[in-house]
Amino acid sequence: MQPGKILVSHHDDVYLIKLVGDVRVTLCTSLNNYIEAIFQTGNVAEVVIDMLDAVAVDSTTLGLLAKLAIYSHEHFGIKPTLFCNDESLYQVLAVMGLDEIFNIIQESPASAADYQELPDISSDVEVEEVRDRVLEAHRLLSVLNERNQQEFIDLIRSLEQTR
Numbered sequence: 001m002q003p004g005k006i007l008v009s010h011h012d013d014v015y016l017i018k019l020v021g022d023v024r025v026t027l028c029t030s031l032n033n034y035i036e037a038i039f040q041t042g043n044v045a046e047v048v049i050d051m052l053d054a055v056a057v058d059s060t061t062l063g064l065l066a067k068l069a070i071y072s073h074e075h076f077g078i079k080p081t082l083f084c085n086d087e088s089l090y091q092v093l094a095v096m097g098l099d100e101i102f103n104i105i106q107e108s109p110a111s112a113a114d115y116q117e118l119p120d121i122s123s124d125v126e127v128e129e130v131r132d133r134v135l136e137a138h139r140l141l142s143v144l145n146e147r148n149q150q151e152f153i154d155l156i157r158s159l160e161q162t163r
Helices: 025-041 059-076 087-096 127-144 146-161
Strands: 005-011 014-023 046-057 081-083 103-105
Touching: 005 025, 014 025, 014 059, 025 059, 025 127, 046 059, 046 087, 059 087, 059 127, 087 103, 127 146
Parallel strands: 014 046, 046 081, 081 103
Antiparallel strands: 005 014
């Protein structure tokens, strides 16, 4: 399976995030840092997530995407767009409730962007910071629907106890 990477691009107030390969918790700090940087700009017109080249994503990644969508709606009044043409990935997005907070399009966009790869900083990150990102991501997923609450309650409790 192709190792995961995250590519980013922005022009004016439009932010693009492209997930490639198998995107896992090891990239969560890099992704979270980029999301936080978007929040700090204060002016966002559009957010686009491109999952056309993603093979798999874990629940931590999905939780961080939920964080981005919820914040974008609450603070910028926008509903981000997510491109995903893989039926199994689309089903995961729908089951997790991300179809409620993203405009999901199951076809390729008309144009390509000029992306830069986010660095993998996982080797420089403290275990506590990774745990906090995983906990935050799963808490966010849990508020999206009852199924997610039941699915992640044990993980959330376990992570809370190790704080």
